[in-house]
Amino acid sequence: MLIFPIVHKKRVMNVELSIKDASKIKSLVNYEDVEESDIVVNGEKFSKSSFKDSRKPNIQAEFIRNKSILYPRNFIVSTKSESSSTKYDIYELPQPPKKVNDNLDTLYSKSILDLQKEIPGKPNRGRYVSFEDLGIDKDLEDEKISKLQTIIKENPDGEFGDKIKEAGLVDLVESVDFFNSFECTILSDTIIPEDSLQDTIKALSSINTRDYRNLKKYYQMAKSNTEIYTKMSYISKILYDKPLVLYQSNKSSSKKLVKKKEEGEYRNVA
Numbered sequence: 001m002l003i004f005p006i007v008h009k010k011r012v013m014n015v016e017l018s019i020k021d022a023s024k025i026k027s028l029v030n031y032e033d034v035e036e037s038d039i040v041v042n043g044e045k046f047s048k049s050s051f052k053d054s055r056k057p058n059i060q061a062e063f064i065r066n067k068s069i070l071y072p073r074n075f076i077v078s079t080k081s082e083s084s085s086t087k088y089d090i091y092e093l094p095q096p097p098k099k100v101n102d103n104l105d106t107l108y109s110k111s112i113l114d115l116q117k118e119i120p121g122k123p124n125r126g127r128y129v130s131f132e133d134l135g136i137d138k139d140l141e142d143e144k145i146s147k148l149q150t151i152i153k154e155n156p157d158g159e160f161g162d163k164i165k166e167a168g169l170v171d172l173v174e175s176v177d178f179f180n181s182f183e184c185t186i187l188s189d190t191i192i193p194e195d196s197l198q199d200t201i202k203a204l205s206s207i208n209t210r211d212y213r214n215l216k217k218y219y220q221m222a223k224s225n226t227e228i229y230t231k232m233s234y235i236s237k238i239l240y241d242k243p244l245v246l247y248q249s250n251k252s253s254s255k256k257l258v259k260k261k262e263e264g265e266y267r268n269v270a
Contacts, residue, residue, distance in 0.1 A: 001124035002114050003187070004131065005222035006229055012197055012222050014190040015246060017129060019093055019111045020183045025076075026090040028120055034078050036088045037116040041067035041075040058105035060112040064096055079118040089120050097181045100174040103135040111182070130221045131228040139171045140231045148172055149238050176236045176244075185247045 002017040039046035039060060044067040046052055051063040064075060072095050081088040096108055110129065118124055131137060151163050164170060197219055204212035233244035 001126045002111060002129050003126045004129040004184075004225050004229075005218060006226040007194055007222050008226070010194045012192040012194050012219070014126075014187045016185045016187055017107075017111065018114075018183050018185070019108070020181055022077075022091050022093045022115070024089055025092045028082075028085075028087040029090060030081075030086050030088065034076070034090065036078055036081040036086070038078045039063060039075065039112065039116070040078075042071050042073060058102050058109045060109035061096055061099070061105040064112075065099065068095060077112060077115045079115060079120060082120050087120065089118065091115050097178045098174065100171060100178045101139065103138060104175065104178045106134055107136065108178075108181075128218070128221065130224065132221075132224040136175075137228045137231070139175055140228065140235075144169055144172060145231065145235060145238075148235065152238050172235050173239060176232055176239065179232055179244070180236075183247065184244075188248055 003014050004017055005012055005014050007013075033043075034040060035045065035047055037047075041064050046060070046063050049063060049067075051059055051066075056062070068075070074092050074094055077091045077093060079089045079091075093112075099105055107129070110127075114124075114127065147167055148164065148169050151160050151167060151169070154160075155163065164173060197215070201212065201215050201219060204215065229244065237243040
């Protein structure tokens with residue numbers, strides 16, 4: 001389970017990141033032509049390819065696109081097998097979005113790898129995601145966002161595609177479109193009041209234990225993720241008049257839409 005913490009309305013929230021439209025199509029199976037913890041694209045297995053020995057963090061995305069050049073179809077990902085058997089689950093996923101940069105491809109690859117590491121019948125292990133560490137903020141400079149906003153305002157008829165290209169701002173548009181291929185769900189049972197977290201970090205600061213350092217790093221990650229997510233949400237608002245949204249889970253596993261960061265809430269862009 002990929003988790004990115006963010007801060008919203010004085011609460012620290014943990015948000016699950018997953019690939020939109022990924023669906024589990026088989027449970028507890030074992031097929032001759034599908035190995036556990038694998039990716040299969042048009043009959044080509046990641047485990048049998050030259051890609052498998054690469055240490056590139058975005059190698060899963062590269063493999064999927066490479067094997068989809070001629071026939072861009074849905075592909076499958078198998079999970080690990082249970083420790084007491086050889087059976088695993090299988091997911092079917094749509095084609096990945098168009099490549100924007102290696103950083104977003106790494107985020108996508110992490111999501112694929114997360115499915116590969118899943119074990120049937122066991123709680124998914126949480127893995128934190130830092131947008132800053134992945135470099136997702138590299139193309140989200142305030143100046144570029146401000147230029148994009150100006151272009152959109154000066155062209156209310158919607159004829160701004162060429163002007164965005166001329167201004168070198170296509171990466172902003174494509175980054176938001178890429179991120180929209182993920183589903184983001186707030187894990188409601190893990191919400192922490194920001195004041196409580198701050199008080200705990202302050203109380204532990206004098207002893208400088210591993211717990212203190214981990215909590216401090218977690219809080220810093222949440223604040224950094226918030227800034228980057230807010231920028232992407234603001235770009236979405238500028239382009240489509242619709243900010244990014246988070247879904248909120250509850251005990252019945254249903255989800256409700258949560259609007260995230262209206263235009264006026266973003267302070268860093270004129």
